[in-house]
Amino acid sequence: DVKVTQSSRYLVKRTGEKVFLECVQDMDHENMFWYRQDPGLGLRLIYFSYDVKMKEKGDIPEGYSVSREKKERFSLILESASTNQTSMYLCASTLLGTTADTQYFGPGTRLTVL
Amino acid sequence: DAKTTQPNSMESNEEEPVHLPCNHSTISGTDYIHWYRQLPSQGPEYVIHGLTSNVNNRMASLAIAEDRKSSTLILHRATLRDAAVYYCILRVPGAGGTSYGKLTFGQGTILTVHP
Secondary structure: OOOEEEOOOEEEEOOOOOEEEEEEEOOOOOEEEEEEEEOOOEEEEEEEEEEOOEEEEOOOOOOOEEEEEEOOEEEEEEOOOOHHHOEEEEEEEEOOOOOOOOOEEOOOEEEEEO | OOOOEOOOEEEEEOOOOEEEEEEOOOOOOOOEEEEEEEOOOOOOEEEEEEOOOOEEOOOOEEEEOOOOOEEEEEEOOOOHHHOEEEEEEEEOOOHHHOOOOOOOOOOOEEEEEEO
C-alpha cells in the first residue's frame, strides 16, 4: 500500500516563527502536493512539485515556500508564521500526473499559529 | 479542473444503498471523473474513477450518464464507516497532456449514515 506520512498531526507555533512541515512518500511517486483545508473553503492547492528540485505555485502560494531535495520528501515552509495560516495542511503524491492517476493523501497536520 | 455540482448533504440508513449525484455539464471528452472521500480527521482517500463506462471496485460503483454530463457514486450497502464528505472531481489535461495530478476540490457532499 502507498504510504504518505506527515511529520506531525498537531503543531502549535507562535506568530513570526519559521515552520517546517515535512511529508514523505514511499512509492517513488513523481509528483507531490501541499494543500490547506479550511472550513467553508475546501481544499486549496499551495504548491506542487513534479520532480526533484522542481516546483510550481498552486492557487494560494503567498506566505509559503517549498523544498524538494529528494524524490520521496516534500517540505512546506512558512517563513514567518501568521495567524491566518492556522489550518489543516495536507500532503499528497501521485505517480505520473495523468488525468487517470490516483492521488494519495497523508493524514494531515493541524497547525495553530498563536 | 472543470466545475462540478453536488448536493451539500445526504442521509442514509445503515445497510441501505446510497446514490450520490454529481453534475458536470461542461465536461470535455478527455476529462476523467474521479471520486474521493474524506473521513473525519483524515486526509482524502481515492474511491473510484471513470471516463465513459460504468466502473466497479471493492468500495463503490460509478454510473456515468450516456452524455457524461452527470455521474452517480453508488455505495451498495452503507455502513457507519462510510460517513464522510464525498468529492466529485473532473480531471482535466494540462499542458503536454498532464495536469501533474492536480485536484480541484469543491465543497463535496456530506454523507450521514444512521444506525
